[in-house]
Amino acid sequence: MKNFVKGKIEKIEILSKYYLKLKVLLPYKKFSFQPGQFVMLSDKNSDITFSRPFSVLNWEGNYIEILIKMVGKFTKKISKIRENEEINILGPLGNSFKKEERVALVAGGYGIAPLYFYLKKGNNLKNIYIFYGGKTEKDILLLEALKKLLKKENLFVGTEDGSLGEKGLITDIFQKNLNKIKIEKVYGCGPLPMFKALKEICNREKLDLYVSMDPIMACGYGVCLGCVIPTKNGNICACTEGPIFNSKEILWDKL
Amino acid sequence: MKNFVKGKIEKIEILSKYYLKLKVLLPYKKFSFQPGQFVMLSDKNSDITFSRPFSVLNWEGNYIEILIKMVGKFTKKISKIRENEEINILGPLGNSFKKEERVALVAGGYGIAPLYFYLKKGNNLKNIYIFYGGKTEKDILLLEALKKLLKKENLFVGTEDGSLGEKGLITDIFQKNLNKIKIEKVYGCGPLPMFKALKEICNREKLDLYVSMDPIMACGYGVCLGCVIPTKNGNICACTEGPIFNSKEILWDKL
Amino acid sequence: MIDLKVKIGNLNLKNPVILASGCCGYGLEMEDFFSLEEVGGIVLKGLSLKERQGNLPPRICETPSGMINSIGLQNVGIEKFINEKLPQLKKKKGVFIANIFGETEEEYLKLSEIINEIDIIPAIELNCSCPNVQKGGIHFGTEPEILKDLVFKIRKIYKKDLWVKLSPNVTSILPLAKAAIDAGADALTCANTYKAMAIDVDTGMVKIRNIFGGLSGPAIRPLTLRLVYEINKNFKVPIIASGGVENYRDGLEYILAGASAFQIGTILFKNPKAPMEIINGLKKYLKEKKINSIKDLIGEVKTYE
Amino acid sequence: MIDLKVKIGNLNLKNPVILASGCCGYGLEMEDFFSLEEVGGIVLKGLSLKERQGNLPPRICETPSGMINSIGLQNVGIEKFINEKLPQLKKKKGVFIANIFGETEEEYLKLSEIINEIDIIPAIELNCSCPNVQKGGIHFGTEPEILKDLVFKIRKIYKKDLWVKLSPNVTSILPLAKAAIDAGADALTCANTYKAMAIDVDTGMVKIRNIFGGLSGPAIRPLTLRLVYEINKNFKVPIIASGGVENYRDGLEYILAGASAFQIGTILFKNPKAPMEIINGLKKYLKEKKINSIKDLIGEVKTYE
Numbered sequence A, B: 001m002k003n004f005v006k007g008k009i010e011k012i013e014i015l016s017k018y019y020l021k022l023k024v025l026l027p028y029k030k031f032s033f034q035p036g037q038f039v040m041l042s043d044k045n046s047d048i049t050f051s052r053p054f055s056v057l058n059w060e061g062n063y064i065e066i067l068i069k070m071v072g073k074f075t076k077k078i079s080k081i082r083e084n085e086e087i088n089i090l091g092p093l094g095n096s097f098k099k100e101e102r103v104a105l106v107a108g109g110y111g112i113a114p115l116y117f118y119l120k121k122g123n124n125l126k127n128i129y130i131f132y133g134g135k136t137e138k139d140i141l142l143l144e145a146l147k148k149l150l151k152k153e154n155l156f157v158g159t160e161d162g163s164l165g166e167k168g169l170i171t172d173i174f175q176k177n178l179n180k181i182k183i184e185k186v187y188g189c190g191p192l193p194m195f196k197a198l199k200e201i202c203n204r205e206k207l208d209l210y211v212s213m214d215p216i217m218a219c220g221y222g223v224c225l226g227c228v229i230p231t232k233n234g235n236i237c238a239c240t241e242g243p244i245f246n247s248k249e250i251l252w253d254k255l
Numbered sequence C, D: 001m002i003d004l005k006v007k008i009g010n011l012n013l014k015n016p017v018i019l020a021s022g023c024c025g026y027g028l029e030m031e032d033f034f035s036l037e038e039v040g041g042i043v044l045k046g047l048s049l050k051e052r053q054g055n056l057p058p059r060i061c062e063t064p065s066g067m068i069n070s071i072g073l074q075n076v077g078i079e080k081f082i083n084e085k086l087p088q089l090k091k092k093k094g095v096f097i098a099n100i101f102g103e104t105e106e107e108y109l110k111l112s113e114i115i116n117e118i119d120i121i122p123a124i125e126l127n128c129s130c131p132n133v134q135k136g137g138i139h140f141g142t143e144p145e146i147l148k149d150l151v152f153k154i155r156k157i158y159k160k161d162l163w164v165k166l167s168p169n170v171t172s173i174l175p176l177a178k179a180a181i182d183a184g185a186d187a188l189t190c191a192n193t194y195k196a197m198a199i200d201v202d203t204g205m206v207k208i209r210n211i212f213g214g215l216s217g218p219a220i221r222p223l224t225l226r227l228v229y230e231i232n233k234n235f236k237v238p239i240i241a242s243g244g245v246e247n248y249r250d251g252l253e254y255i256l257a258g259a260s261a262f263q264i265g266t267i268l269f270k271n272p273k274a275p276m277e278i279i280n281g282l283k284k285y286l287k288e289k290k291i292n293s294i295k296d297l298i299g300e301v302k303t304y305e
């Protein structure tokens, strides 16, 4: 059951030049979110045609948190929203990351959001590793929270300019450290170039890779057919049957 | 010389359910406003195509004040603007009310704005009378300020429901009191029905009537030709040759 | 009692708010937001004889007060529709209208024949105006003679109500409206989307893989409103307006211009509950204006003398 | 050095930013905001042989991301223009283009003859697409044969550059583009406004006294962009785009689609300094992308294979 409701902005926190975190109060408790699921947001003021998809960063009781990268029309305007103002929320939407014993999470940019939620909801994090990369230290968020959740050996951070963690692409760091960790699956969440590199590595290493895709979406609930991902089984809606796909199913060269 | 600049909101004051007052800081002093002149306002956030015309309520040094009735898209959104935010201002625009010794000002609704400014800038207010009307007391603004400027005998207030001042239409109140005052001209500023009644009275009493018209405007500086008033001399732009017209020139039945 | 009922051809609708084809799936997707019988009607996603995968992404992009889509008419095909969707629809109350398209006359005719037998579907909306598909589609909607021929042939086969959805991408819509009416259409849906494109200046790429797509949303409302007005001034046919309705006021513009009902499409993407808000808005408006029936407003726009 | 120069027919423009006819008066009105030589060109308010009072108000209304106008081509007429405006324009630097329209062929021809003698005006933009006037106007712009005939006759009289401004209210713009090119147009302006209407549901009145008007502003940009792209794919003529440009990115969309320059109209009403912002935006874009000349971008949009 999808709910379309007005949430109330409980808190808005500017995390860095590009990122902010919203805490939104839900009007009732019918909601239940799994890691990897997302919501569609819209508001009265920004003159948008499409509602906008955002992963759930955290859900507890009657509120959710959302991590937003300010990139365009809606995300820049939302930074001006005030506490107690209302925002339209549609959710929960999409499929989720299955719980696994031994899994590496590879996150780029706002891709950390669903993976953080995955860690948050996990109970045994011993064999769960996260590889978290960005261009500069400004793109690495929630580091303190991650450190609380994971042992040092399970947390790999990298930046392209070396301003935080190891210097380099996170996929290279992942590759380099593969021999140190024992995993069965890889969950990826980030930009397309990251996926393409990750896919090569996982193919080579015979690891199952699941990726969370982020096509442009208009509705989020399966009626516009704008969000399809070309797969071996045809064009499939990312909002209803995704956003998480088995990398092997995706026709990458048609994207 | 018209200036198109960014003004800074210095103060925003909600006066009643429908009215607010903006105090806007101008970036430099090249401006000079006469009573009756107006500015065009626009902002980045409200998705408007036209800029919006507003009379100058007050101008002193490097700031102007504007009285805004919240009626639609722009005026409702502007009520959410915050202090120190920027707003686009184009001005000064239009003609102005000539200084007269013996004149009655008849104001309805936000029509008080230019007439208040006229009083403010006048030096001898002895033979200047104001008739100020509205639907209810909520539509009567700046009463304290008016009382400071004018003697009691020169200030006539009326509301349709009688909640403030005399009960009745302000044009009827004007008519009724005409014998008590000695005037040569009438300046009117208000809605169309008020003008139509006023025009009848002034014709009958052989009084010169000047009215400030408020057609829909797009540009305010004479390029769109959207704001014309049909007159005996053809269709004339209210933004450049008005907004104040000699009532006799106007082809009222073509409006 | 406020009366929102309208009549389109032989169809009595509870209210004039109809969900537009391609914007509400097979109706079922809307059930989380309201019960399907609440709206006047639901036009199902365009159906073809065979299943279609549609175009490759990107298929949609946002534009000022609107959007461009080039879905390429992806749909499950009539067979799967009958086997998988219809049984579910049969369990619901609601007025379900089939939107059909073909790349050949035969396809249209076969589809009409099949749908004629589906008892819960009281009307077909003929999509002859979709600008997305290279073959077929576009031709039927811009040439009066071809359109007339097609509608005439379907009319002979199809016994229930036939709506013809016109293309707005023409110099004058009147000859096409006339063609459809002369051939026996019960109502006209006015209109489909406007051919458009957009470019991403950061990458230099077209924003829609197929280059062109159809513009919908509030941006087009003034354009489609003029078409509805013109058709109503010239013909007596019931008109179903479609283009840029976001709220009850937008819908009323169409009613006043001469439409008997209006569809809502793009707004559903941002606000799946828009239909309920619109219905309530209409009721409130009529109440305030002391008008008993929305029928009294159809075509009642006033002009200056 | 960033090079914004473009060439339209025989005209060399400083940059591709041109002020659109009917949106910048006789140019002089813009002088408070920038000096007139800063922009690529200024197309003056449409001129007719005789002075015209235009339509009665209301003449304009706002629509989602756009506006409708039905000014009715109010203008001072060619005589007053020459006596009152021209002497002032002569004192300014700047590229001034005359926009002309007539209700008969003779009117067009007489105007062209007169303007041919005005030395500071290097080009005429032929408005054959204005949807506002009942008589004339509309016909010239929608029938290829009539248009060809008109352009051909003007071409014989008028010795300087001739731009033909096309109407977008047609099934296909290509036959009209071809007609204008075949008859000797030096450039095409694509396009004028789209026929539209709006209704005030509170009063039940049409919002424009003339019922119909022309839609302009960002709402129409995706529509006109597709027309520019189509013309560029099919013909070699210089194209001047016109429709919904608000900022440099919108202008670049047109350049990438194949326009050599673009006009800005409606945005001037809200932001009279838009031309300067756009020119600066273009410079910054080229610098960041390390492109020397804006000419290198004309028609360079990339499509998916």
Ligand SMILES: Cc1cc2nc3c(=O)[nH]c(=O)nc-3n(C[C@H](O)[C@H](O)[C@H](O)COP(=O)(O)OP(=O)(O)OC[C@H]3O[C@@H](n4cnc5c(N)ncnc54)[C@H](O)[C@@H]3O)c2cc1C
Residues within 6 Å of the ligand: A038, A052, A053, A054, A055, A056, A067, A068, A069, A070, A071, A072, A073, A074, A075, A076, A110, A113, A114, A213, A214, A215, A216, A217, A243
């Ligand atoms: C399932 C899913 C989960 C997402 N989760 C998050 C999240 O947790 N946090 C977050 O910040 N963002 C997330 N996104 C991306 C987010 O939806 C877009 O950044 C947002 O819609 C941009 O809106 P805008 O109006 O600010 O930008 P626009 O003005 O619409 O566009 C600005 C730029 O961003 C690009 N863009 C627009 N939409 C997307 C998109 N869906 N993906 C990638 N680029 C896009 C545009 O092409 C354009 O170049 C997610 C997307 C999906 C599909």
Ligand SMILES: Cc1cc2nc3c(=O)[nH]c(=O)nc-3n(C[C@H](O)[C@H](O)[C@H](O)COP(=O)(O)OP(=O)(O)OC[C@H]3O[C@@H](n4cnc5c(N)ncnc54)[C@H](O)[C@@H]3O)c2cc1C
Residues within 6 Å of the ligand: B038, B052, B053, B054, B055, B056, B067, B068, B069, B070, B071, B072, B073, B074, B075, B076, B110, B113, B114, B213, B214, B215, B216, B217, B243
């Ligand atoms: C010279 C001049 C001076 C003005 N001075 C003031 C002033 O001092 N204070 C003030 O509050 N308002 C003033 N106005 C009116 C003001 O410009 C409009 O109320 C405003 O533009 C409405 O904008 P909106 O977006 O809120 O309303 P919209 O959403 O644009 O419209 C809401 C309703 O208001 C009507 N409307 C729109 N523009 C006008 C207009 N120009 N006149 C009358 N009705 C209109 C519309 O038809 C619609 O019914 C003045 C107008 C003019 C021409």
Ligand SMILES: Cc1cc2nc3c(=O)[nH]c(=O)nc-3n(C[C@H](O)[C@H](O)[C@H](O)COP(=O)(O)O)c2cc1C
Residues within 6 Å of the ligand: A224, A225, C020, C021, C022, C023, C045, C046, C069, C071, C073, C099, C127, C130, C165, C191, C192, C193, C216, C217, C218, C242, C243, C244, C245, C263, C264, C265, C266, C267
């Ligand atoms: C994503 C999308 C898909 C559409 N699919 C169809 C379709 O399959 N058949 C059809 O006749 N119209 C289709 N349309 C057109 C709509 O039914 C509607 O006529 C049009 O979008 C204008 O209305 P709107 O502005 O309310 O969206 C589609 C529109 C959109 C936006």
Ligand SMILES: Cc1cc2nc3c(=O)[nH]c(=O)nc-3n(C[C@H](O)[C@H](O)[C@H](O)COP(=O)(O)O)c2cc1C
Residues within 6 Å of the ligand: B224, B225, D020, D021, D022, D023, D045, D046, D069, D071, D073, D099, D127, D130, D165, D191, D192, D193, D216, D217, D218, D242, D243, D244, D245, D263, D264, D265, D266, D267
């Ligand atoms: C108020 C107004 C008046 C116009 N007058 C003319 C005109 O006289 N001649 C003409 O060819 N086009 C005229 N146009 C059309 C514009 O030149 C321009 O082509 C159109 O508005 C689209 O561009 P825009 O969206 O940038 O405004 C007018 C447009 C507006 C809005």
Ligand code: FES
Residues within 6 Å of the ligand: A216, A217, A218, A219, A220, A221, A222, A223, A224, A225, A226, A227, A228, A237, A238, A239, A240
């Ligand atoms: S976003 Fe509309 S179908 Fe997926």
Ligand code: FES
Residues within 6 Å of the ligand: B216, B217, B218, B219, B220, B221, B222, B223, B224, B225, B226, B227, B228, B237, B238, B239, B240
């Ligand atoms: S408002 Fe544009 S000419 Fe007066």
